Amino acid sequence: MSTALITGASAGIGASYARRLAARGYDLVLVARSTDKLETLAGDLRSSFSVEVEVLTADLTDPAQLGAVADRLRSGAAIDLLINNAGDSLPGTFATAKPDGLQWLIQLNVTAPTLLASAAVAGMIERGNGGIVNIGSVVGLVPEYFNGIYSATKSYILTFSQGLAAEVGPKGIYVQAVLPAATRTAIWDRSGVDVATLQNVMEVDDLVDAALVGFDRREGVTIPPLADAALWNAFEAARHALPASFANAVPAERYRINV
Numbered sequence: 379m380s381t382a383l384i385t386g387a388s389a390g391i392g393a394s395y396a397r398r399l400a401a402r403g404y405d406l407v408l409v410a411r412s413t414d415k416l417e418t419l420a421g422d423l424r425s426s427f428s429v430e431v432e433v434l435t436a437d438l439t440d441p442a443q444l445g446a447v448a449d450r451l452r453s454g455a456a457i458d459l460l461i462n463n464a465g466d467s468l469p470g471t472f473a474t475a476k477p478d479g480l481q482w483l484i485q486l487n488v489t490a491p492t493l494l495a496s497a498a499v500a501g502m503i504e505r506g507n508g509g510i511v512n513i514g515s516v517v518g519l520v521p522e523y524f525n526g527i528y529s530a531t532k533s534y535i536l537t538f539s540q541g542l543a544a545e546v547g548p549k550g551i552y553v554q555a556v557l558p559a560a561t562r563t564a565i566w567d568r569s570g571v572d573v574a575t576l577q578n579v580m581e582v583d584d585l586v587d588a589a590l591v592g593f594d595r596r597e598g599v600t601i602p603p604l605a606d607a608a609l610w611n612a613f614e615a616a617r618h619a620l621p622a623s624f625a626n627a628v629p630a631e632r633y634r635i636n637v
């Protein structure tokens with residue numbers, strides 16, 4: 379038996395992961411702020427799939443409550459799979475954002491998944507296996523398409539996942555970054571963007587089913603809406619070609635000052 383801890387499991391993508399993983403026989407630890415929604419989902423999953431489901435209410439922007447989730451990852455029944463899914467965006471632009479709002483978003487989208495992965499990884503290394511799935515976004519690749527720092531937090535999720543995979547992959551731990559594009563969830567109600575004005579919005583179960591296909595194939599990065607995989611492969615090939623050119627003790631010719 380395997381146990382998965384899912385953050386942001388009360389709604390949207392996280393709730394869909396909970397249903398799909400329960401159907402695969404995973405026991406679950408469901409984390410979010412809305413206890414009622416988590417309890418209702420837990421009851422449904424227990425009766426439909428005969429799995430064990432714990433509910434852990436936590437506001438991941440509160441350091442003490444985040445610490446309690448990290449403690450659960452370190453102790454109790456071993457967690458084999460961490461789904462770092464909870465996240466949000468801020469309405470408005472960077473220029474109009476308040477410092478408290480920026481700090482809140484970084485805490486939720488960056489600090490929380492980082493510290494939860496940190497709490498999970500030690501036990502996984504000891505056991506020689508485990509998985510960490512981090513939910514990023516395609517706007518992490520194209521930050522010009524979304525206002526404010528949301529895209530930057532999602533770029534972090536991508537590079538964090540890639541760096542972590544390089545470090546812990548050889549120790550038997552699988553790390554996947556999932557990059558959704560627009561997906562029909564309540565996040566849009568809070569973002570200031572009317573989802574009805576968007577085209578090509580993916581349904582949440584389709585997104586999660588596709589992400590799980592990438593999971594089963596052990597992809598490092600899964601971009602469910604990307605039809606032409608060659609585009610991503612070319613992007614990665616270009617990125618991997620860069621380091622050879624970074625090995626230079628002197629500035630590149632174009633940066634030399636002519637005296």
Ligand SMILES: NC(=O)c1ccc[n+]([C@@H]2O[C@H](COP(=O)([O-])OP(=O)(O)OC[C@H]3O[C@@H](n4cnc5c(N)ncnc54)[C@H](OP(=O)(O)O)[C@@H]3O)[C@@H](O)[C@H]2O)c1
Pocket residue numbers: 385386387388389390391392409410411412413415436437438439463464465466467486513514515516557558559560561562563564565566
């Ligand atoms: N939907 C999209 O178009 C889209 C596209 C790209 C990436 N994503 C990413 O997908 C992930 C899931 O979002 P979603 O679209 O499924 O949105 P959603 O339906 O609004 O769900 C967000 C989940 O995160 C939880 N959450 C929010 N703030 C929290 C906090 N402070 N502490 C603990 N849990 C918190 C919410 O639960 P409570 O309110 O109960 O706490 C909820 O379960 C996010 O990381 C988002 O950035 C979404």
